[in-house]
Amino acid sequence: MSMTNSLQNQDKNTLFSDDVKQQIDQWVAKYPDEWKQSAVMAALMIVQESGNGSLTTEQMDRVAAYLDMPPIAVYEVASFYSMYELKPVGKHKICVCTNVSCMINGSDRIVSHLNEKLGIDFGEITDDGRYSLKEVECLGACGGAPMMQIADKYYENLTPELIDSILEGLD
Amino acid sequence: MTDDSLVTIEVDGQPLQARPGSMLIEATDAAGISVPRFCYHKKLSVAANCRMCLVEVEKAPKPLPACATPVNEGMKVFTKSPLALAAQKGTMEFLLINHPLDCPICDQGGECELQDVAVAYGGDVSRYSEGKRVVKDKDIGPLVATELTRCIHCTRCVRFGAEVAGVRELGATGRGEHMQIGTFIERSVDSELSANIIDLCPVGALTSKPFRYQARAWELQEQASIATHDCVGSNTYAHIRRNELMRVVPRDNESLNESWISDRDRFSYLGLNGEDRLTVPMLKKQGRWEEVSWQEALQAVATALQSSAEQSGALVSASSTLEEMFLLQKLLRGLGSSHIDYRLQQIDFRADSVMPVFPWLGVSVEALEKQQSVLLIGSNIRKDQPILGHRLRKAALAGAQVTFINAAHYEHTFDATHIVTHAARMVAELAAVAAAAGARSSGVAAELIAAARPADAHQQIADSLKQQDESLLLLGMQAMHHPDFAVLLELTRALSEATGSKTGFLPLGANGFGGTLAGAVPMHGVAGTSIETPGKNAAELPLADLKTVILMGVEPQYDLPAGESMLQALASVPTLIALSAWRNEHLEAMADILLPVSVAAETAGSYLNAAAECQSAQGLLAPPGEARPGWKVLRVLGNLLDQEGFEYNSAADVLSEWQAAVADLPADNRIKANTLDALNLQSDDEQAVVRLAELPIYSVDALVRRAGPLQQTRDADQKQLRMNTDLARHYDVQAGDLLRITQNNVQAEFSVCIDDTTTDHCVRLSAAIPGTEQIGGMTGWISLQKVDA
Numbered sequence: 001m002s003m004t005n006s007l008q009n010q011d012k013n014t015l016f017s018d019d020v021k022q023q024i025d026q027w028v029a030k031y032p033d034e035w036k037q038s039a040v041m042a043a044l045m046i047v048q049e050s051g052n053g054s055l056t057t058e059q060m061d062r063v064a065a066y067l068d069m070p071p072i073a074v075y076e077v078a079s080f081y082s083m084y085e086l087k088p089v090g091k092h093k094i095c096v097c098t099n100v101s102c103m104i105n106g107s108d109r110i111v112s113h114l115n116e117k118l119g120i121d122f123g124e125i126t127d128d129g130r131y132s133l134k135e136v137e138c139l140g141a142c143g144g145a146p147m148m149q150i151a152d153k154y155y156e157n158l159t160p161e162l163i164d165s166i167l168e169g170l171d
Numbered sequence: 172m173t174d175d176s177l178v179t180i181e182v183d184g185q186p187l188q189a190r191p192g193s194m195l196i197e198a199t200d201a202a203g204i205s206v207p208r209f210c211y212h213k214k215l216s217v218a219a220n221c222r223m224c225l226v227e228v229e230k231a232p233k234p235l236p237a238c239a240t241p242v243n244e245g246m247k248v249f250t251k252s253p254l255a256l257a258a259q260k261g262t263m264e265f266l267l268i269n270h271p272l273d274c275p276i277c278d279q280g281g282e283c284e285l286q287d288v289a290v291a292y293g294g295d296v297s298r299y300s301e302g303k304r305v306v307k308d309k310d311i312g313p314l315v316a317t318e319l320t321r322c323i324h325c326t327r328c329v330r331f332g333a334e335v336a337g338v339r340e341l342g343a344t345g346r347g348e349h350m351q352i353g354t355f356i357e358r359s360v361d362s363e364l365s366a367n368i369i370d371l372c373p374v375g376a377l378t379s380k381p382f383r384y385q386a387r388a389w390e391l392q393e394q395a396s397i398a399t400h401d402c403v404g405s406n407t408y409a410h411i412r413r414n415e416l417m418r419v420v421p422r423d424n425e426s427l428n429e430s431w432i433s434d435r436d437r438f439s440y441l442g443l444n445g446e447d448r449l450t451v452p453m454l455k456k457q458g459r460w461e462e463v464s465w466q467e468a469l470q471a472v473a474t475a476l477q478s479s480a481e482q483s484g485a486l487v488s489a490s491s492t493l494e495e496m497f498l499l500q501k502l503l504r505g506l507g508s509s510h511i512d513y514r515l516q517q518i519d520f521r522a523d524s525v526m527p528v529f530p531w532l533g534v535s536v537e538a539l540e541k542q543q544s545v546l547l548i549g550s551n552i553r554k555d556q557p558i559l560g561h562r563l564r565k566a567a568l569a570g571a572q573v574t575f576i577n578a579a580h581y582e583h584t585f586d587a588t589h590i591v592t593h594a595a596r597m598v599a600e601l602a603a604v605a606a607a608a609g610a611r612s613s614g615v616a617a618e619l620i621a622a623a624r625p626a627d628a629h630q631q632i633a634d635s636l637k638q639q640d641e642s643l644l645l646l647g648m649q650a651m652h653h654p655d656f657a658v659l660l661e662l663t664r665a666l667s668e669a670t671g672s673k674t675g676f677l678p679l680g681a682n683g684f685g686g687t688l689a690g691a692v693p694m695h696g697v698a699g700t701s702i703e704t705p706g707k708n709a710a711e712l713p714l715a716d717l718k719t720v721i722l723m724g725v726e727p728q729y730d731l732p733a734g735e736s737m738l739q740a741l742a743s744v745p746t747l748i749a750l751s752a753w754r755n756e757h758l759e760a761m762a763d764i765l766l767p768v769s770v771a772a773e774t775a776g777s778y779l780n781a782a783a784e785c786q787s788a789q790g791l792l793a794p795p796g797e798a799r800p801g802w803k804v805l806r807v808l809g810n811l812l813d814q815e816g817f818e819y820n821s822a823a824d825v826l827s828e829w830q831a832a833v834a835d836l837p838a839d840n841r842i843k844a845n846t847l848d849a850l851n852l853q854s855d856d857e858q859a860v861v862r863l864a865e866l867p868i869y870s871v872d873a874l875v876r877r878a879g880p881l882q883q884t885r886d887a888d889q890k891q892l893r894m895n896t897d898l899a900r901h902y903d904v905q906a907g908d909l910l911r912i913t914q915n916n917v918q919a920e921f922s923v924c925i926d927d928t929t930t931d932h933c934v935r936l937s938a939a940i941p942g943t944e945q946i947g948g949m950t951g952w953i954s955l956q957k958v959d960a
Contacts, residue, residue, distance in 0.1 A: 057355075070339035070340075071355075071356075072340065072344075072354065072355055075355035076342045076343060076355075079355070080344070
């Protein structure tokens with residue numbers, strides 16, 4: 001397969017920082033040599049987390065070069081799954097579930113409180129770059145609906161007051 | 172009659188036999204039972220994502236996709252049962268939800284698979300009243316227009332890129348409702364086979380950009396034709412409306428081009444009707460051009476030829492028809508001259524006496540993909556002969572070892588070993604492989620073999636060529652146009668002898684093989700008949716003080732690599748006659764008579780392809796103005812000169828005379844041994860810089876050079892002087908700076924492009940591109956000088 005990516009000719013050791021490379025290599029090692037592209041999802045997540053929470057085309061090209069994939073195959077993966085961010089996000093990415101259980105338990109009120117408090121809609125970032133809002137589907141915490149996720153933490157049984165104190169507690 | 176290796180299934184009550192493991196749709200297609208489909212294509216992998224081919228299978232709880240359901244003994248299938256029809260209609264309704272109802276302004280209208288199937292399976296009224304999806308169009312280059320709102324996500328174009336073209340440029344990004352076909356980032360689709368996605372697209376999402384809004388499918392007449400830009404001779408259909416060639420599409424031929432054609436073969440027709448088309452015979456009188464009648468022009472030509480007799484000569488394009496080549500050499504030989512050549516880009520003719528009379532690819536085009544080890548010398552096969560590049564890719568994917576010995580690194584669509592070296596060292600690299608194989612030769616080739624110190628890579632290639640039953644050595648265009656072609660050929664012969672490999676050639680032009688057999692060469696007559704006095708070859712002929720020279724289909728400033736010296740020599744020929752489809756300043760300055768002739772689809776003619784098959788095409792269009800097919804012009808000239816045997820009624824008559832002369836001569840690449848004294852391209856100065864002159868894909872002949880959209884592609888963007896960082900540093904230049912290049916005492920200025928794939932002490936400056944008219948298009952030593960701003 002021909003690659004059309006100028007990074008493709010670059011020394012693989014220089015594509016990522018040592019730390020990121022090491023993490024990706026752990027995933028590459030889990031698959032047979034000829035299937036190292038299987039590590040693409042993990043690699044994208046590692047690269048996204050190592051930076052500012054979103055992926056740039058150049059970062060995706062680096063993943064493509066590292067895993068010997070055509071860049072478009074990486075774009076396909078990154079644009080398919082909702083956990084990859086292709087536009088910049090805030091320092092704190094607030095993911096609010098609006099799926100059935102949360103909706104029945106009042107997620108609309110949660111969303112409108114966040115909208116008013118932060119002055120942003122879904123898919124937007126606050127001017128100071130501190131927060132961004134994202135609408136997500138069921139995260140499997142229906143027992144605690146309505147809920148939201150910030151970083152890798154779930155916040156359940158939300159009320160406007162609870163949200164205020166959660167946001168105040170963030171660094 | 173039943174065959175035990177086949178399974179029997181029953182489709183709509185009709186018993187069918189099918190190969191075990193094949194899919195239902197293959198069996199129904201073979202039996203002519205129509206099953207609607209969008210994503211399935213016989214040449215692509217099965218995706219089963221459009222769900223249009225759902226059929227009912229007995230004992231299956233739900234309808235199954237015919238494209239992804241393997242046949243089984245005793246299987247009962249119903250393609251038109253209520254269950255199957257309901258499934259198909261349901262799929263159709265979903266597909267139409269987001270498909271715009273813009274058929275009246277869609278280019279695909281009238282030849283649209285979705286439209287056809289909608290007529291059969293679609294509802295008359297949509298039950299969908301919500302908003303439809305709209306997708307922004309992408310600019311993917313000058314050849315393919317996109318209208319992605321029409322896309323139904325069959326992914327044929329994506330699979331074509333990954334599986335056939337070997338370049339994954341298009342993809343399906345996003346998910347569900349948001350899925351889009353595109354390149355994701357703004358970029359063009361650059362594969363040399365890219366436009367095949369136009370034919371593959373079942374809807375009007377991908378259409379031909381140059382053909383856009385030009386004609387409707389039902390206005391077009393479809394005529395079989397042959398592509399004329401490489402030695403494959405891909406089978407095509409020309410679509411014609413009122414004597415105008417509107418577009419070219421592939422005609423399936425499993426043994427040659429399968430279902431594909433190269434972008435070059437598809438879009439070259441756009442060069443047919445430029446403003447520079449020559450439409451009337453012209454005569455230069457007292458230095459001024461005058462339009463004259465055919466009679467006057469031909470009489471002038473006949474008079475000139477009559478008086479120059481054996482002092483006449485001709486240069487003929489390798490893309491001319493066999494009939495034209497045959498008649499031209501017959502005409503000249505009737506005058507006692509053998510000064511004729513079609514190998515215009517060749518510069519080393521020392522191998523004339525050892526070259527085969529009936530050269531070919533060495534294997535059939537189909538067999539190319541069955542080769543196990545292939546060594547290509549001086550070839551960018553992917554761009555030179557795109558269809559053969561695709562076949563070679565299949566061989567490589569099947570495990571063949573493919574090796575290139577080239578003077579530049581060419582990107583390929585498969586894994587291959589690349590020995591990239593300085594142009595002057597190609598002989599040494601080939602000699603190293605020959606040495607590793609224990610090859611024997613004589614003269615300078617033997618010296619090279621003796622001096623070679625084969626590395627592991629050379630040994631490995633030699634071993635693989637020896638061990639594999641199906642091994643092949645191919646000499647590409649860059650080898651044939653190399654200053655030491657004769658040495659490369661002798662080394663190839665020696666290597667072939669030592670390894671038992673077959674040999675083959677990849678020449679320039681639709682009749683790159685046919686010219687030799689048609690006798691359009693100075694060293695022998697038709698089909699290799701020996702002649703008393705050999706004529707002058709393409710490099711000597713213009714300098715040979717001939718009285719009359721005919722140029723047939725030649726643009727001297729691009730087709731003759733020697734540049735200024737050659738142009739001056741031609742200008743001083745007392746009577747220079749050009750049979751040309753176009754006029755240009757160089758021809759007008761040097762020629763004395765211009766005869767307007769047909770090109771490509773305008774003339775009946777035959778082409779001998781790489782597989783040694785002679786293919787004939789009909790003249791499909793009347794040529795513009797008073798232009799006439801070349802073979803007719805030559806026939807009349809034969810008559811005017813009272814030569815015998817020029818009473819032809821058709822091109823077919825000419826062909827049969829040639830065929831009778833060739834009789835049963837088989838294609839045979841056996842090369843005779845050749846003892847050569849020295850190398851042409853060598854230098855004692857280790858710092859000497861060589862120019863590698865490649866012939867770009869869209870510069871190979873006059874027609875292609877005029878096809879505007881092809882000239883806008885990235886492949887045509889090779890108009891700079893490319894060198895690596897080291898050399899740029901040596902001359903203290905950066906990208907974009909001007910460098911003066913001096914070759915054969917001629918100077919030209921080009922801007923610099925830094926390309927680190929270029930080898931040391933080498934610059935790449937393509938042949939036959941604007942700016943090279945004077946300096947020419949030869950590989951050879953040069954000097955460089957920075958031009959101060």
